[in-house]
Amino acid sequence: MGAEPLLSVDGVAIGYPGPGGRVPAVAGADLTVGHGETVMLIGRSGCGKSTVLKAVAGFLTPSAGRISFHGAEVEGPAPDRAVVFQELDQLFPWRTVLGNVAYALRATGTPRDEARARATAQLELMGLGHALDRHPHQLSGGMKQRVAIARAFALEPRMLLMDEPFGALDAQTRGRLQAELAGLARRTRVSILFVTHSIDEAVLLGDRVVVLGGRPSSVVETLDVAGLDSPDTEGFTAARRRLRALLSDDREEAGRAVLD
Amino acid sequence: MPSSTETAPPADAGAGGRRSDGPWSRLPVGLRRSALLVALLGVWQLYVVAAGVSPLVFAGPWDVAAAFAEGWGGGALVGPTLTTLRILGLGMLIGTALAVVLTALAVATRFGDDLLTLLTAMVNPLPSVAILPLAMLWFGLDETVLVFVVANAVLWPMAVNIGMGFRTVPATTLMVGRSLGLRSWRLIRDVHLPAALPHTVAGVRTGWAFGWRTVIAAELVFGVAGAQGGLGFFINEARFHLDIPDVFAGLVTIALIGIALDLLFTLLERRTVVRWGMKEGAAL
Numbered sequence: 001m002g003a004e005p006l007l008s009v010d011g012v013a014i015g016y017p018g019p020g021g022r023v024p025a026v027a028g029a030d031l032t033v034g035h036g037e038t039v040m041l042i043g044r045s046g047c048g049k050s051t052v053l054k055a056v057a058g059f060l061t062p063s064a065g066r067i068s069f070h071g072a073e074v075e076g077p078a079p080d081r082a083v084v085f086q087e088l089d090q091l092f093p094w095r096t097v098l099g100n101v102a103y104a105l106r107a108t109g110t111p112r113d114e115a116r117a118r119a120t121a122q123l124e125l126m127g128l129g130h131a132l133d134r135h136p137h138q139l140s141g142g143m144k145q146r147v148a149i150a151r152a153f154a155l156e157p158r159m160l161l162m163d164e165p166f167g168a169l170d171a172q173t174r175g176r177l178q179a180e181l182a183g184l185a186r187r188t189r190v191s192i193l194f195v196t197h198s199i200d201e202a203v204l205l206g207d208r209v210v211v212l213g214g215r216p217s218s219v220v221e222t223l224d225v226a227g228l229d230s231p232d233t234e235g236f237t238a239a240r241r242r243l244r245a246l247l248s249d250d251r252e253e254a255g256r257a258v259l260d
Numbered sequence: 261m262p263s264s265t266e267t268a269p270p271a272d273a274g275a276g277g278r279r280s281d282g283p284w285s286r287l288p289v290g291l292r293r294s295a296l297l298v299a300l301l302g303v304w305q306l307y308v309v310a311a312g313v314s315p316l317v318f319a320g321p322w323d324v325a326a327a328f329a330e331g332w333g334g335g336a337l338v339g340p341t342l343t344t345l346r347i348l349g350l351g352m353l354i355g356t357a358l359a360v361v362l363t364a365l366a367v368a369t370r371f372g373d374d375l376l377t378l379l380t381a382m383v384n385p386l387p388s389v390a391i392l393p394l395a396m397l398w399f400g401l402d403e404t405v406l407v408f409v410v411a412n413a414v415l416w417p418m419a420v421n422i423g424m425g426f427r428t429v430p431a432t433t434l435m436v437g438r439s440l441g442l443r444s445w446r447l448i449r450d451v452h453l454p455a456a457l458p459h460t461v462a463g464v465r466t467g468w469a470f471g472w473r474t475v476i477a478a479e480l481v482f483g484v485a486g487a488q489g490g491l492g493f494f495i496n497e498a499r500f501h502l503d504i505p506d507v508f509a510g511l512v513t514i515a516l517i518g519i520a521l522d523l524l525f526t527l528l529e530r531r532t533v534v535r536w537g538m539k540e541g542a543a544l
Contacts, residue, residue, distance in 0.1 A: 059435055077439040087432040093536045094454040107440045107450070137537025155440075 004071070005032035006159060006191050007056065012065035013216075014051050022063070025051050028218035029065070031210045033159065038185055038192040040202040040225075043212035044247060049195045050163050052212070056193060057083050057161050070158055079108045082152035086164040088144050091136040091151075097123065098132040101151045108155060122154040123147070126180070142173035146180075153184060160185075162194040166201070178205060182229070199243045203228050203236055211246045220246055319505040327505035328512055336506075337494065337513055344490035345517070347403065348475050351410025352468060358411070359418035359463070364448050367426045376423060380416055388413030388470065389477040396482070406478050406490075413474040414467040421463025425456025458533045465525050472521070476514060 012029040015022035026048040033039045043049045054060045056067055058077035067074040069081065077083075084090070091100050101119035106112060123132060126146055136144055145165055152160055166174040182205055185192055196202050202209045203225045213220040223243065228236045284292065301321045307313075308320035319327075331337030362379075365372030388409045395405045429452055437451035453460075479492025489497070491510055498506035533539040 057435075057439060059438070077435070077441070079439065079441050081439070083435065083439045085432050085435070087430070089430050090432045090436050092433065092436075092451075092454065093538050094457065094532075103450075104440055107442060107446075135536050 005034045006037075007033040007067070007069050007193065009052065009056065010066050010068075012052065012055060012062045012067060014048070014055055014060055014062050015216075016051075024216040026212075026218070027214070027216035029212070030219050031222070033191050033193050036189040036191055037207050038194060038205060040206035040209045041193060041195045041212060042197065042199070042202045042209055042243065042247070043217065045197055047212050047215075047217045049197075049212050049217075053083075053161055053163050053193060053195045057081055079104075079155050080158045081161055082155045082157035082159075083161045083163065084145070084148050084152050084165045086167045088141055088168060090148050091144055093136050096133050096135055097128060097139070097147050100136070100147060101154050104151045104155055119150075119154055122150045126150045140173075141169050142177060145169065145177060149177075149181065149184075153188065153190070156188075157190065159191045159193065162192060164195055164197065167197075174201075181205065199240055199247070200231065202243065203239045204231070209239075209243065211243065213246065213249070315504060316502050317504065319508050323505040324508040324512065327503075327509040331506065331509045331513075337491075337509065339488050340491045340494040340510075341513060341517070343488045344475055344479065344492070347406045347490060348410055348468075348471055351407045351475065352414050352471055354407065355411040355414030355467065355471070356418055356464070358415050359422055359467075360453075362415075362419050363422040363426055364445075364452075366423055367448065367452060368444065376419060380420055380423075383412070384416040384420065388474045389481070392478050392481055401482075406475060406482060409478050410471045410475050413470040417470055418460075418463040418467040421459045421466065422456055425459025425463075426452050428459070429455040458539045461525070461529050461533055465522070468521060468525070469518075472518060 009029050009031045012026065013024065014026045014029075015024045017023075029048075029052045031039065031041070031052075041049045041052060051060065055062050056069070056074065058074050058081070091097075092103070095103055098116070098119055101123060102112075102115045105115035105118055110118065120129075120132065123129060126149070128143065128146060128150065131139065131143065136147070139147070149165065166177055169177065178201060184190075185205075192205075194205060207224075207226040209223040209225050211220045211223065212218070223239060225235075225239050228239055230236060287295075305320050305322060308318065315323075328337075362372070362376050366376040367373075391412065392405065392409055395408050399405045399408060433451060433455055434447075437447050442450060475490065476492045479490040480496055481492075483489065483493055483496070491514055495507050495510040498504070498510060529539070
């Protein structure tokens with residue numbers, strides 16, 4: 001990328017408070033996300049990939065290392081890093097679909113009328129024009145996540161942080177939303193850090209894939225997967241094979257750790 | 261009544277088929293309850309006529325209805341009702357505001373949390389009307405006393421419920437709010453408060469019931485303050501004048517207001533938390 005990356009995570013370690021002191025979850029996370037780049041963070045469940053994302057979002061403070069974003073150290077959550085979660089309860093149930101998106105804009109300083117107009121436009125763009133007045137509990141899981149993504153994009157953030165946003169969806173819905181997200185990312189040139197445990201999702205959506213492994217975890221390898229968006233090509237298959245090998249190595253290691 | 265071996269109709273099988281009293285169950289619920297009400301009123305009237313109880317200690321439904329109509333038509337019941345409702349409303353307003361402030365403080369600081377926990381544990385088990393004598397010492401024979409005991413009655417159950425609501429806001433919901441840049445008071449107002457609404461509504465329902473009982477009890481003890489006594493005072497006055505139908509008319513008024521307010525809160529619940537899917541299966 002040449003120029004300074006938008007996000008750089010250097011030697012970040014994060015622990016959780018546990019019985020008998022802090023339990024280290026992440027020992028050494030190093031990664032960068034360039035402007036307009038989509039970086040996928042993959043690893044087995046419990047490897048701390050969501051922990052890294054929450055630290056980038058500003059919800060957790062690293063015990064060592066440094067996270068700098070757009071030239072400044074991350075000091076807390078801010079709307080320039082919009083977050084989309086896996087949980088289907090990330091929409092405010094007391095607001096309508098339109099209200100959820102418009103509120104996010106108003107909370108970040110957009111005047112009321114403009115917020116409504118921009119929210120409506122974003123939702124219509126994502127095929128939710130018919131559901132503006134519904135409340136979240138009247139939506140399917142896929143629609144809820146689509147609204148959450150619309151809310152994140154409406155904020156026009158520098159970076160989108162996605163924490164397994166399609167993890168709770170059925171395969172068909174997941175595929176459709178992946179394609180929509182890829183299209184939006186291409187059009188808006190937004191930078192994305194995307195946590196997933198699905199190898200196919202990582203290769204399909206990412207420009208690069210960062211593999212997190214070990215316990216406590218660190219970055220095992222970074223794989224270039226830019227341009228691989230058709231599962232039938234040879235490059236895709238090779239990347240998939242490589243990632244599968246890396247992740248299963250980690251499984252054996254974890255198994256040994258348990259036996260020790 | 262038919263024997264209980266008869267099978268229960270499917271309409272009422274919800275309770276595990278435990279109820280089985282035949283044709284009675286097959287009547288629509290409104291009809292069943294109206295019939296029961298009429299029957300009870302009949303028994304009441306019959307007892308008064310047949311047993312010949314002294315009208316100085318007991319009144320029949322007919323006399324009560326007449327006193328009720330007279331009280332509302334002539335205005336004797338209107339004033340006391342408005343007085344009581346005004347005291348209840350003022351007390352609830354103050355109690356609710358204090359509950360929100362205390363709970364917000366408890367969410368924001370560890371000190372506030374400890375304070376609220378301790379105060380709630382100490383004061384909540386104490387029936388509010390018990391502090392009436394003290395309040396009379398502090399505030400004199402003034403309406404302030406009644407407002408004070410009602411506010412105290414409402415404050416603690418509300419604080420317990422709102423506190424529970426604040427503590428159970430889903431972590432994701434809070435993270436969404438924080439990532440929008442919301443801090444302190446705005447986060448509390450725009451995320452904590454609406455997310456805690458199901459618990460708050462439950463708190464208001466408990467709170468008003470406490471307040472309602474307290475204001476009537478306090479008025480019975482307190483008598484009249486200023487220009488106009490409330491419903492508790494009205495009952496006591498009627499008893500003093502041996503006007504038993506008026507005593508009953510006062511009681512009926514108190515019960516009817518209780519039913520009406522409870523309906524109002526059910527409606528409020530349906531328009532908000534039920535409509536937003538924040539409370540399951542709350543159909544009437």
